[in-house]
Structures are given as structure tokens and as C-alpha cells.
Amino acid sequence: MVNSKTPYSPGIQPERPLIEPISFKPHHPAATGFRPRLKRQSVLTLLLLAVCGCLAWFLFSAKAVYIKTTPEHADIDVSGILQLKLADRLLLLRGIYELQISAAGYSPLVTLLTVDEPRNQAFSYELARLPGHLRVATPGVEGAEIFIDGIARGTTPALIRDIPYGEHQLLIRSERYIPYEAILMVEGLDREQAQAISLAQAWAEVNFASRPAGADVFVDEELLGQTPLRAGILKGQHNVRLKLNGYKPWQDHLTIVPSQTLDLTDIALEPADAVVYLVSNPPSANTTVDGEYLGLTPLELAITPGQTSTIKLYKQGYLAASRKITAASGDQLRMDVRLEPELVQVLFNISPPDAELFVDGSPSGAGPVTLSLPAREHQIVVRRAGYLDYNTRITPPSGVTQQLNIQLKTEAQAKLEQIKPVITTHAGQTLKLFRPDSFSMGASRREPGRRPNESLRNVAFKRAFYLGLHEVTNEQYRLMNPTYTSGELEGVSLNGDQLPVARVTWEQAAQYCNWLSRQESLPHFYLEEGGSITGIDPQSTGYRLPTEAEWEWAARAGNDHQLLKFPWGQAMPPTEKSGNFADQTAANLLGKILNNYNDGYLASAPVGSFPIGNNGLYDMGGNVAEWVNDYYGIMPGGNTVETDPLGPINGEFRVIKGSSWAHGTITELRLSYRDYGDKQRDDAGFRIARYLE
Incomplete structure (x- = not known):
């Protein structure tokens, strides 16, 4: 082993220790085998660490969900195991949950709760109250x-x-x-x-008592019982009637207030009147009892018992009748009264005398005749073949002889009387009726200013006609064509409402006549096809332009004097203010003018500005020249008489009659002057006419 006391120096190899061998004795496991075992403390530690790790992961991943409910005490149940309640919040992982909310007295709510990413989420739910x-x-x-x-x-x-x-x-x-x-x-x-709930009564107690007792009590004609009676009657207005045989009915009008008792306990019944059933011949006679008017017969009369009453009857055409009657209480009587006619003398003077007279539908002779008729209304009819019936109603006055003069009329006479001498159109024009006979139109070759187209012609008229007193104005023309304008000339307006319409073609004038006929449901005089005039209907009584013959007759004839040459008389120059012609004011505008004449107008003047002319017409000379119905043609003269001439049946131009504000020569100012054209002119307009029948 290493000696820890031996110092160690780098670069010097230490002495190696001496390793001594030892004896080795291997361990032999028991025969049961070897099973390694962990200590219990280690296992618990591992488990605790795992739980803490899961809990840490859950706390880190879960979302805080706040669920607000109405009512607040509702029970909340969220599906799923992984959830944790902390105070008023639930910790839930992201996902979709089934949410159940319930509370006593409310309908339970089951819905899906979706938990999203945000850490803190809030939801609000309101339960519906149970009925x-x-x-x-x-x-x-x-x-x-x-x-x-x-x-x-x-x-x-x-x-x-x-x-x-x-x-x-x-x-x-x-x-x-x-x-x-x-x-x-x-x-x-x-x-x-x-x-x-305490309901308030809608009635009141009413106590009824009568003298004598036993009377039937009716409320609004419903029988409630007999007096004495206590009855509950509904609130409001009621008619109350007590009835007892032998006594007059008692009645009153009551106002019932809920809960307020009403006492009617001192009702004294009067003895019943006598009843008289009154009949007259003829019926419908006015009746009075003791001066009080009670109506027309037949009548049921109530007569005061025990006293004398006077009954009087009156009817127009009959003498008054009077009767006296005394009856006892409860009597029921019938009285028949025949009225005597009150006769009045009526003298009928009838012409023709053989006409038959009918009075109230009955033949009563022929006139003259005197009849005695009741002083009442009568239907009078007088008839005779070839005459119209005469019908009238008369009421002869009492005590006076009446005279009735009756003149029967033929159909022609009656029709003639119904004809209006003057008519007014829908557009406001006034037309006058003329019944001309015959005259010679045109001019003699020796007449100064005459033109070759003015040959003398004999004309007869069989049909009466109406002719306009004035030329048609701009205002009247614009009733058909609201946008129409007559324009202006050298700064002078031709378009004033009361100025004569100008710059119209013959066809426009004819179309205006047809328009006016339509306004009054009259047949068209001019035949139209595709907006163009294609012909005329001579039998029509619709509005039209006057014929050339009618225009010239109206301007020149019709009076006891000879035919007029000029609008003002027989010779030049024109008298002062006799018409609107080419005067001094138009010298810079027109070529030929009337010297020493001033009418005050440079161009057209309002219609009717100058004195009335021949036959009560205005501006037949001057103002604007006028389109007439006829095609233009050179008419042959001679002794042949033309009846109601309408002019040539065709042609290129139409006739224009009369002078205008632009004319100032003897040729143009003459009433026989004939002009023609097919175009509009600054100084050309028209007036209207129509046949009577």
C-alpha cells in the first residue's frame, strides 16, 4: 500500500511498495440462490421523487380555471382525474371536459368545458330557474x-x-x-x-215596492219578479219597468253603483189609459190628441180614462176630420175614420187640343178641360203622336182655381231648345253656334288687290257649326304639349300664355283638335295612323279646324250689311285700333307696313286685345293668320252651289286665311285673301270649330 508519509516530488519515482500475497478463500452462496435486495428507504425515496416530479409537472402544465355560476351555491362537477381545487379555482390540464352544474330549484346544466392555453381562464354559467x-x-x-x-x-x-x-x-x-x-x-x-284574492261585488241591492203590490219588475226587459222585491242588479245603466194589469206601466232609468243599496219603495202606479186603435181611409193621416201630435195612422192611442179627448186627422188633399171620445180605464177600442177629399178646380189648356191628358195614370180627357182634383200632389202626363210626352207634378192650392198651360213640342223643337248657343271646351276656349244659310265667297275681278285664286263661289250651309271666339293660345296648346314654345322674333317673345300659339304646322293644329276631342269623349274628326293625319271623318262632331267657307262666312257675312272686304269695313285704311297689323312699330322688322297706323304691338298681341269683330269674333283679321281645314287648290267659279264644302280631297298645301301682324298691304288685309303653305310660320296659328250634329 502507499505510504502516505513518503513525500512525493515531481520527476522522482517513488519507491514501489512491497505487495505481500494473502490467502484467498472464495465465498460460496447458499444452495437457495442469490437475490439482490434494495433497501426500503431507497424505494420510498424514489417513489417520493416520482410523485413530486409528476406534481411539479402537473402544477407547471395545469391551467387555473374559475367557474362562476348563478346561483353561486351551485354544485360543480368536472370529468377527469387530473384536477386540483385551489380556493375558488380548479387546476386542469388543456383539453375538453364534461361539466355538470346543479342547484336545488334550477334546471341542471351539462355542457363541454374547453380549457385552452392561457394560464388563467374564467367561465360563467347561469342556471334556468324551474317553474x-x-x-x-x-x-x-x-x-x-x-x-x-x-x-x-x-x-x-x-x-x-x-x-x-x-x-x-x-x-x-x-x-x-x-x-x-x-x-x-x-x-x-x-x-x-x-x-x-277578495273579489269586489259588481252589483248593488235594489228594493222595489209598489202601490198596489204584485207588479212585474223588468230590468232591461228581463223579468226579475213581483213587488215587493229585493234584487241584486249589476253596476251600470239600466232601464227599469213595472207592469200591472189595469195600470199604466212605470219606468225609470237607474244608475247602479256597486255595494250602494237603492230603495224604490214608494212607486205609485196610475190607472191604465184606455187604448184606441185608430185607422183612417186613406192611411198615413197626421194625428193629434188634445193638440199633441202623435204620428201617422194607423196608430194605437193611449186615452186618459174618465175624460173627453179630441182626436183630429189631417192629410194633404183631404178635409180635416175631428172625433171626440170618452173611455174608461182599461178599455180597448177601435176607431175608423174616412177622410173626405178636398177638391180644387184645375183648368188644363193643352196645345194641340187633341192631346190626351192623364192624371195619376188615369185617362182624364183631352184639352182644354177643367177637372176637380184633390188638393194633393198629382202626376200629370200629356201625350200625342208626333210629340214628346209632357210630364209634371202639381199640388193644387186649397180654395183657388189653378190654370195649367201645356204646349207639347215635337222632338225637333225640343232638341233645338236644348242646343247651347255657346259652349266651353276642356281647355277653356269659348265657341259660338252659327246657323248660316248661303253666301258668295271670293272676290270680283274688279276688286283692288284681288289675286287670281279668289274666284267667286256660291256656297250653301246645311250643317250648323260652332266656331271659337279667339285663336288658340300658347297656354291652351301647352295643355296638350307642356314643353311647346312659340319662341321669339328679334328679341320679341311669341311665347306668352295669352298670345296666340304660333310656329305650328297644319298637322300639329289638327292633332290638337283630336286631343281636345279625346278630353271630352268626342269622336275624332281627323283620322290618325302612326302619329300622322291620314284623312277626315266628315260626319264626326269632334273638334276640327274651320273650313275655308266657314271661316270666310264668319269673317264677312252673317249680318244684314253687305259682305265685308276688310275686318274694319269696306275701305282702306284701317280705322284706329281695328287690329294687329304691320304698323309703324314694325318698320325695322317688316318690309311693307301701314303708314300712320300704330296698334302698339311689334309682333303678336294677347288674344282679344282689339275690339270685337264681325259675328262676335276676335282677331279674324290681324294678330296671326290661321290654318283652316281645306287643302289648297284653284277653285273654279260659276253658278254651281257648293253645300258644306270641305275643299279638295287631296293636295300638297293647306289654306291659310286672314291677315296677321306681319301684313300691311291691301291684298293681304282683305278678308277674301287666300294664302297657303305646308310649313310653320312666325305669324300663323289657328282657331277651332266643330259641327253641331
Whole structure:
């Protein structure tokens, strides 16, 4: 072995010790074999270390989970073994657990709890309260109906189970009691609540007593019994009637207040009236008893017993009747009264005299005739072949002879009387009725200013027609076309509402006539196809443009004087303010003007600004020239008479009649002047016409 006392120096080899041999004796195990054993303390230590290691790992890996419940005292059960409760928290590993929460009075909750990564996690759960139970009683009243939230739940006394927690509307209802209503808070938790409800009575005691006793008592026509009587009557307004044979009914109107007793114990019944059933011939006679009006016959009258009453009857056309009657109490009598007619003389003067007269549907002779008629209303009819029936109603006055003059009319006469001399259109134009006969239109070759197209023509009219007093205005035209504008000329507006519409084509004027016809449900005069005028319907009574012959007749004829040459008379120059022509104010705008004439307007003027002209028409000369219905053509003269001429059946241009604000020569100012065109013009407009029939 090494001598510890021998010093050791580096680089010097120590002396090697002497190793002495010893004897070796091997150990032989017992025959039972060798089993190595650890000490018990070592095993326990290892186990403790393992447990501590697992616990340390669990504490390090687990999450602190806080579970809040409502109610707070609920029992919480989380599935799984590895969990540790520390104070109000559970230590759980990440994962999904089954969570069960329960509490007395609440519905248990079973759900999944997911524990995630965060170290601290919180969850909140609220248990639903179990329904509650309500025991309802109405002391002193059984069988009252119970309603919870409007649903019938039985009658008292009753235990109503399984009412959800919360507020509920409680209604208790019983006949003859005031309904009880309240908001009830049900606490749930499978607990029973008790409600004892005292219902307030909805009636009052009423005591009835009459002299004499034994009268039937009716409340709202329901028989309750006989006097003396004590009855419970519901609150509110009631009609009460007592009835006893031989006595007048007693009645009153009562207001019942709950619980307030009412005494009606001194009711004195009066002896019954006598009853008279009154019948008149004829019926429906006005009736009075002792001056009091009681109605129309037939009637049931109550007559005061033991005294004389006066009954009077009145009916128009009959003499008044009077009767006196005395009856005993309880008598039931019938009275029949025949009314005598009150006759009045009526003289009928009828023309023609052989016409037949009917009075109230009965033949009564032919006129003239005098009849005695009752002084009441009568239906009068007079008839004769070839004439319209005459119908009227008359009431001859009492004591006076009446004279009735009746003139029958033929259908033509009646129709003529119904024709309106003036009409107003939907757009506000006024048209006047004309019934012309015949005249010669055009001008003689010797007339100064005449043009070759103004040949003399003989014209006859068979159809009456209406013609507009004024030219159509911008305002009236815009009723059909709201965006239309007549524009302006050299800074002068042609577009004012009351100015005549201008710059319209003949077709636009014709389409306006058709539009106006539609507004009044009249047939179209102009035939349209695809938005274009394709022809005319001469039999139509719809609105149209006047024919050339109508226009010239209206402008020149129709009076006792000779045909007018100019709007103001027979010769040039125009009289002052006689129309809107080319005057001095338009010298810079127009070529030919009227010297020494000033109408005050550079271009068009509001319609009707100048004095009324021939036949009550305005602006037949001046203002704007006017489109008429006819195609333009050179018409041959001669002795042939044209009836209601409509012009050529076709052509390229349309006739324009009358002078305008742009005209100032003798040729243009004449009323026989004929112009034509197919385009719009600054100075061309139109007026409307229509046939009567």
C-alpha cells in the first residue's frame, strides 16, 4: 500500500511498495440462490421523487380555471382525474371536459368545458330557474275563472303548476264581481306561492215596492219578479219597468253603483189609459190628441180614462176630420175614420187640343178641360203622336182655381231648345253656334288687290257649326304639349300664355283638335295612323279646324250689311285700333307696313286685345293668320252651289286665311285673301270649330 508519509516530488519515482500475497478463500452462496435486495428507504425515496416530479409537472402544465355560476351555491362537477381545487379555482390540464352544474330549484346544466392555453381562464354559467306553482283562492266565491297571460288556467280554488319564472298578467273573473287584474311575480324554483284574492261585488241591492203590490219588475226587459222585491242588479245603466194589469206601466232609468243599496219603495202606479186603435181611409193621416201630435195612422192611442179627448186627422188633399171620445180605464177600442177629399178646380189648356191628358195614370180627357182634383200632389202626363210626352207634378192650392198651360213640342223643337248657343271646351276656349244659310265667297275681278285664286263661289250651309271666339293660345296648346314654345322674333317673345300659339304646322293644329276631342269623349274628326293625319271623318262632331267657307262666312257675312272686304269695313285704311297689323312699330322688322297706323304691338298681341269683330269674333283679321281645314287648290267659279264644302280631297298645301301682324298691304288685309303653305310660320296659328250634329 502507499505510504502516505513518503513525500512525493515531481520527476522522482517513488519507491514501489512491497505487495505481500494473502490467502484467498472464495465465498460460496447458499444452495437457495442469490437475490439482490434494495433497501426500503431507497424505494420510498424514489417513489417520493416520482410523485413530486409528476406534481411539479402537473402544477407547471395545469391551467387555473374559475367557474362562476348563478346561483353561486351551485354544485360543480368536472370529468377527469387530473384536477386540483385551489380556493375558488380548479387546476386542469388543456383539453375538453364534461361539466355538470346543479342547484336545488334550477334546471341542471351539462355542457363541454374547453380549457385552452392561457394560464388563467374564467367561465360563467347561469342556471334556468324551474317553474313555480301558484295556489289561487277567492274566499267567498267559488268557480271564478283564472287567466294567466290571457290563457284560461282553471277556476278557483286551484293549484296552477309550472308557471315560468318572471312577471305574468293575472286575471280573475266571476259573474257579478268586478274583474281582478294584477301583475304577478312568479319566483319559480319549484316553489309554491299562494294568492288569496277578495273579489269586489259588481252589483248593488235594489228594493222595489209598489202601490198596489204584485207588479212585474223588468230590468232591461228581463223579468226579475213581483213587488215587493229585493234584487241584486249589476253596476251600470239600466232601464227599469213595472207592469200591472189595469195600470199604466212605470219606468225609470237607474244608475247602479256597486255595494250602494237603492230603495224604490214608494212607486205609485196610475190607472191604465184606455187604448184606441185608430185607422183612417186613406192611411198615413197626421194625428193629434188634445193638440199633441202623435204620428201617422194607423196608430194605437193611449186615452186618459174618465175624460173627453179630441182626436183630429189631417192629410194633404183631404178635409180635416175631428172625433171626440170618452173611455174608461182599461178599455180597448177601435176607431175608423174616412177622410173626405178636398177638391180644387184645375183648368188644363193643352196645345194641340187633341192631346190626351192623364192624371195619376188615369185617362182624364183631352184639352182644354177643367177637372176637380184633390188638393194633393198629382202626376200629370200629356201625350200625342208626333210629340214628346209632357210630364209634371202639381199640388193644387186649397180654395183657388189653378190654370195649367201645356204646349207639347215635337222632338225637333225640343232638341233645338236644348242646343247651347255657346259652349266651353276642356281647355277653356269659348265657341259660338252659327246657323248660316248661303253666301258668295271670293272676290270680283274688279276688286283692288284681288289675286287670281279668289274666284267667286256660291256656297250653301246645311250643317250648323260652332266656331271659337279667339285663336288658340300658347297656354291652351301647352295643355296638350307642356314643353311647346312659340319662341321669339328679334328679341320679341311669341311665347306668352295669352298670345296666340304660333310656329305650328297644319298637322300639329289638327292633332290638337283630336286631343281636345279625346278630353271630352268626342269622336275624332281627323283620322290618325302612326302619329300622322291620314284623312277626315266628315260626319264626326269632334273638334276640327274651320273650313275655308266657314271661316270666310264668319269673317264677312252673317249680318244684314253687305259682305265685308276688310275686318274694319269696306275701305282702306284701317280705322284706329281695328287690329294687329304691320304698323309703324314694325318698320325695322317688316318690309311693307301701314303708314300712320300704330296698334302698339311689334309682333303678336294677347288674344282679344282689339275690339270685337264681325259675328262676335276676335282677331279674324290681324294678330296671326290661321290654318283652316281645306287643302289648297284653284277653285273654279260659276253658278254651281257648293253645300258644306270641305275643299279638295287631296293636295300638297293647306289654306291659310286672314291677315296677321306681319301684313300691311291691301291684298293681304282683305278678308277674301287666300294664302297657303305646308310649313310653320312666325305669324300663323289657328282657331277651332266643330259641327253641331
